[in-house]
Amino acid sequence: MLTGRQRRLEGxxxxxxxxxxxxxxTDVAAAAGVSAQTVSRVSNGKKxxxxxxxxxxxxxMRELGYRxxxxxxxxxxxxxxxxxxxxxxLSSIGNMRTLDxxxxxxxxxxxxxxxxxxxxxxxxxxxxxxTRLGEQAIDGVVIIxxxxxxxxxxxxxxxxxxxxxxxxxxxxxxxxxxxxxxxGAHLATQHLLDLGHSTVWHVGGPRASFAAVRxxxxxxxxLEAAGAVVPPVMVGDWSSDSGYRVGLELGANPxxxxxxxxxxxxxxxxxxALHELDRAVPASVSVVGFDDMSESESFWPPLTTVHQAFAxxxxxxxxxxxxxxxxxxxxxxxTIVPMRLTTRSSTAPAPVPAxxx
Amino acid sequence: MLTGRQRRLEGxxxxxxxxxxxxxxTDVAAAAGVSAQTVSRVSNGKKxxxxxxxxxxxxxMRELGYRxxxxxxxxxxxxxxxxxxxxxxLSSIGNMRTLDxxxxxxxxxxxxxxxxxxxxxxxxxxxxxxTRLGEQAIDGVVIIxxxxxxxxxxxxxxxxxxxxxxxxxxxxxxxxxxxxxxxGAHLATQHLLDLGHSTVWHVGGPRASFAAVRxxxxxxxxLEAAGAVVPPVMVGDWSSDSGYRVGLELGANPxxxxxxxxxxxxxxxxxxALHELDRAVPASVSVVGFDDMSESESFWPPLTTVHQAFAxxxxxxxxxxxxxxxxxxxxxxxTIVPMRLTTRSSTAPAPVPAxxx
DNA sequence: GTGAAAGCGCTAACAT
DNA sequence: ATGTTAGCGCTTTCAC
Numbered sequence: 001m002l003t004g005r006q007r008r009l010e011g012x013x014x015x016x017x018x019x020x021x022x023x024x025x026t027d028v029a030a031a032a033g034v035s036a037q038t039v040s041r042v043s044n045g046k047k048x049x050x051x052x053x054x055x056x057x058x059x060x061m062r063e064l065g066y067r068x069x070x071x072x073x074x075x076x077x078x079x080x081x082x083x084x085x086x087x088x089x090l091s092s093i094g095n096m097r098t099l100d101x102x103x104x105x106x107x108x109x110x111x112x113x114x115x116x117x118x119x120x121x122x123x124x125x126x127x128x129x130x131t132r133l134g135e136q137a138i139d140g141v142v143i144i145x146x147x148x149x150x151x152x153x154x155x156x157x158x159x160x161x162x163x164x165x166x167x168x169x170x171x172x173x174x175x176x177x178x179x180x181x182x183x184g185a186h187l188a189t190q191h192l193l194d195l196g197h198s199t200v201w202h203v204g205g206p207r208a209s210f211a212a213v214r215x216x217x218x219x220x221x222x223l224e225a226a227g228a229v230v231p232p233v234m235v236g237d238w239s240s241d242s243g244y245r246v247g248l249e250l251g252a253n254p255x256x257x258x259x260x261x262x263x264x265x266x267x268x269x270x271x272x273a274l275h276e277l278d279r280a281v282p283a284s285v286s287v288v289g290f291d292d293m294s295e296s297e298s299f300w301p302p303l304t305t306v307h308q309a310f311a312x313x314x315x316x317x318x319x320x321x322x323x324x325x326x327x328x329x330x331x332x333x334x335t336i337v338p339m340r341l342t343t344r345s346s347t348a349p350a351p352v353p354a355x356x357x
Numbered sequence: 358m359l360t361g362r363q364r365r366l367e368g369x370x371x372x373x374x375x376x377x378x379x380x381x382x383t384d385v386a387a388a389a390g391v392s393a394q395t396v397s398r399v400s401n402g403k404k405x406x407x408x409x410x411x412x413x414x415x416x417x418m419r420e421l422g423y424r425x426x427x428x429x430x431x432x433x434x435x436x437x438x439x440x441x442x443x444x445x446x447l448s449s450i451g452n453m454r455t456l457d458x459x460x461x462x463x464x465x466x467x468x469x470x471x472x473x474x475x476x477x478x479x480x481x482x483x484x485x486x487x488t489r490l491g492e493q494a495i496d497g498v499v500i501i502x503x504x505x506x507x508x509x510x511x512x513x514x515x516x517x518x519x520x521x522x523x524x525x526x527x528x529x530x531x532x533x534x535x536x537x538x539x540x541g542a543h544l545a546t547q548h549l550l551d552l553g554h555s556t557v558w559h560v561g562g563p564r565a566s567f568a569a570v571r572x573x574x575x576x577x578x579x580l581e582a583a584g585a586v587v588p589p590v591m592v593g594d595w596s597s598d599s600g601y602r603v604g605l606e607l608g609a610n611p612x613x614x615x616x617x618x619x620x621x622x623x624x625x626x627x628x629x630a631l632h633e634l635d636r637a638v639p640a641s642v643s644v645v646g647f648d649d650m651s652e653s654e655s656f657w658p659p660l661t662t663v664h665q666a667f668a669x670x671x672x673x674x675x676x677x678x679x680x681x682x683x684x685x686x687x688x689x690x691x692t693i694v695p696m697r698l699t700t701r702s703s704t705a706p707a708p709v710p711a712x713x714x
Numbered sequence: 715g716t717g718a719a720a721g722c723g724c725t726a727a728c729a730t
Numbered sequence: 731a732t733g734t735t736a737g738c739g740c741t742t743t744c745a746c
Binding site: 067068069070071072074075080082093096099100103104107112113114115116117119132134135136137239240241243244265268269271272275294295297298299300302 | 654
């Protein structure tokens with residue numbers, strides 16, 4: 001057995017001789033005494049090869065260290081077995097878990113993923129990503145972009161390349177997979193209402209985020225349906241620090257007894273503000289988050305939140321995309337994944353108002 | 358201007374006719390009345406093309422909706438402008454931020470990323486990933502794997518494909534980029550010692566993680582250098598919940614006044630346990646984390662922690678790899694990125710022992 | 715069950 | 731500045 005170093009040196013030598021190219025099918029064919037065609041058949045696991053011939057080819061392959069050249073194969077077949085993923089904000093946990101779901105599902109189907117991260121969710125950057133991806137060897141595209149602006153632009157992507165969109169309000173002509181934002185926000189708001197709180201304050205996400213807007217709408221509708229007063233929305237930017245700033249304001253108001261934050265990070269910031277203001281959670285104020293990031297069970301107090309099946313959304317998106325690719329058909333419409341409420345220790349029945357005590 | 362739907366329908370038609378293939382260089386050449394070679398020159402931005410000819414070609418390209426076929430180009434040049442990234446645990450924030458750094462640096466250099474996520478950091482799975490990647494159109498590989506086992510295996514990757522390793526103890530024959538784990542752990546431990554704590558307890562990461570082992574070693578050495586007692590290590594699994602369980606134990610011991618957790622999530626769990634046990638932080642116990650995840654400034658209390666430049670590590674790794682690819686040379690050795698301490702509110706001078714009061 | 719021929723779309727090398 | 735030729739490694743088609 002060779003050490004890594006020896007192998008590497010060997011590699012270097014090979015490289016110098018073969019100019020960085022491995023053995024081709026022809027080489028294997030020559031070594032096995034068959035035609036390149038037969039090698040191709042073996043390589044693709046076709047049945048119509050004599051088992052004895054197959055063995056010879058396989059050992060020739062092994063001996064020479066043959067690997068199929070995907071570029072040549074792709075050139076010939078027009079299929080790349082590769083999916084492009086366009087993604088804004090690689091640092092958000094939700095996106096990451098979605099990406100994980102996509103990557104796992106892809107590798108299960110023998111596809112690989114080409115990642116294209118976009119700094120800002122604006123159409124211009126998106127167009128650039130489409131263009132670059134259009135030149136890549138991809139069979140389809142998944143877009144994870146928390147914004148309104150999804151448009152293929154003028155001629156960015158070649159027609160015929162299927163696209164699946166996650167987390168956007170892309171029109172009905174697109175294939176969309178997403179969590180049920182409205183249902184999730186309803187769950188959170190109704191939970192607080194059921195606990196006897198007269199109303200629920202909302203820490204919203206950025207206006208550019210469609211998930212945030214949809215959650216806010218659902219929060220509002222739930223409040224209205226219950227005949228509760230709809231307080232003004234406090235807008236954050238997803239960061240825990242923005243939640244903290246908003247929490248400071250909210251906590252200073254003794255009327256506030258229930259807060260629904262649009263993600264767990266902002267809920268964390270709210271909790272911090274409440275602690276600083278000596279407002280007990282949940283005795284004096286109840287807080288609900290959104291996402292159920294893995295840390296939220298260890299917040300102080302452990303956070304009641306809405307659980308999103310991020311990985312499941314990713315998996316689903318990839319599978320729909322693969323279906324479109326393999327049937328060369330377009331399947332427009334939305335696939336919606338339900339959310340569920342995870343009840344922990346940050347929510348409790350509404351405190352009895354001082355005037356009634 | 359066409360709507361998305363119209364464009365898509367148009368695409369469908371094209372597809373039916375051209376069997377999912379776009380226009381080729383030859384088509385553009387014919388349309389522009391030049392040779393395919395000239396189209397190639399324009400496509401690659403070569404200088405030696407008459408500007409008038411170039412214009413004609415460009416407009417023919419635009420009109421036909423031409424896009425270069427990367428598979429054909431790769432087949433010809435033997436270069437793919439694509440980097441494979443093998444990664445275990447897509448859900449860790451650190452890995453995500455590193456991936457972000459890689460993806461950003463790659464796209465700046467006109468490379469794309471092929472993601473290969475590996476469920477478990479064991480050699481067998483790694484070998485599988487190498488094999489699949491070996492068949493992919495990649496020019497190099499970055500491995501982010503928090504473990505000891507990095508070995509190309511037998512013949513998994515074609516020789517000549519450069520590899521850069523992040524976060525591992527890969528031998529000196531490999532090119533390694535990593536944060537300075539030892540320095541970071543020293544910073545944390547020394548900070549606590551300087552605050553007057555007689556010793557520092559450690560919540561360690563899993564034994565399989567080399568980063569965890571290196572941090573622990575450095576913590577131990579720092580303690581020994583200061584002549585402090587080295588308490589037994591409490592081992593966690595990176596999760597906040599494991600930090601909570603360990604924290605419950607630690608907090609029950611009144612001698613414990615300083616805790617250094619091997620990541621921020623476990624520190625979060627420790628904080629929760631301390632709150633439950635009514636041990637004031639930092640008045641009674643000081644806590645330091647590791648990583649500086651974006652939420653840690655909103656923990657209660659805001660966490661003192663060691664900041665890792667994850668994205669920088671990713672960027673660096675990619676640039677070293679690109680250098681190896683473009684010079685077809687191997688640059689073994691370690692590139693180490695320093696860490697720094699971010700001081701917030703979870704640490705304070707050691708409480709005066711009851712016996713001295 | 716196996717082989718020979720042709721060509722996918724592109725670019726390097728060599729004309730002109 | 732532009733065109734011609736050849737061939738990258740593979741698979742499809744059609745022979746045998």
